[in-house]
Amino acid sequence: MIKYSFATSATQVARPPAPAAAPASPLPGELIDYQACPLCASQALAPLCSADCSHHPRYSPELSRTMHWSRCAACGHVFRSGYYTDAALKVVFRGTNESQVVGYDLERQRYVSAQMIEKVLPYQSHGTWVDVGFGNASLLFTAQEYGFEPVGLDLRQQTVDELRKWGVSAHCQDVAQLELPRPASVVSMADVLEHMPFPKVGLGAAHRLLQPGGVLLVSMPNRGSTVWKALDAANANPYWGEIEHYHNFDRERLYALLAECGFEPVRYGISQRYRVCMEVVALKLPR
CATH class of the missing domain: 3.40.50.150 (Vaccinia Virus protein VP39)
Structure with a gap:
């Protein structure tokens, strides 16, 4: 089961707090952080939730086990905090799901x-x-x-x-x-x-x-x-x-x-x- 927790706001139902941060990834520069919404370029971003991805079939200990998600206040888009570098993609692409x-x-x-x-x-x-x-x-x-x-x-x-x-x-x-x-x-x-x-x-x-x-x-x-x-x-x-x-x-x-x-x-x-x-x-x- 995927464990995740949501950031709260006045319009959201309160959820349990996020789990303790996972140890730093041994792969340096795993993600390139989004500095703005990847769809509308607004910088009005808010944390939404975090999730444990360590049970994913393409997960490797070289990757961080926690994924963080954000929401754009301007257009409502929901996206991950960043995207993989070429080095991290090589880890993800090592295998193929059946x-x-x-x-x-x-x-x-x-x-x-x-x-x-x-x-x-x-x-x-x-x-x-x-x-x-x-x-x-x-x-x-x-x-x-x-x-x-x-x-x-x-x-x-x-x-x-x-x-x-x-x-x-x-x-x-x-x-x-x-x-x-x-x-x-x-x-x-x-x-x-x-x-x-x-x-x-x-x-x-x-x-x-x-x-x-x-x-x-x-x-x-x-x-x-x-x-x-x-x-x-x-x-x-x-x-x-x-x-x-x-x-x-x-x-x-x-x-x-x-x-x-x-x-x-x-x-x-x-x-x-x-x-x-x-x-x-x-x-x-x-x-």
């Missing part, structure tokens, strides 16, 4: 991916489908079945090499550096934006890569959902201790960010990929 291995649970994942693709089909039905952070690659394999040309991006070189063995184009690079021979019909960021230190950079890249009217498909946990609140009340919310996450969005903040980055959300749905997740289809608008 569910993120290319080809994992291939047949069942195909049905999950098909439901996502069918939300896209009313808006785009062919062309290049770029999946950022493709993980087990089920979404790309299934998009290929539907007639799309799949292209995968991931920051784990081993994962990229494995996808290439399946005959799918794959790149080990940040989406901001990706160049395509022609604009994409679809860019998917399935449980990816919350991993990016600055999500606006990723959304800007998606906008650049898409053709006019192209589709952006995003999914992530929804901290505004009743299920999220129930998990908080039971002190059992795993996302406060998710070491690969820097952000926790609700629907309203995500929609505002998409609009700011040149997208029009056109469909909301519930994701079956992970617990408490939402899926949003958005269309590229001209800038």
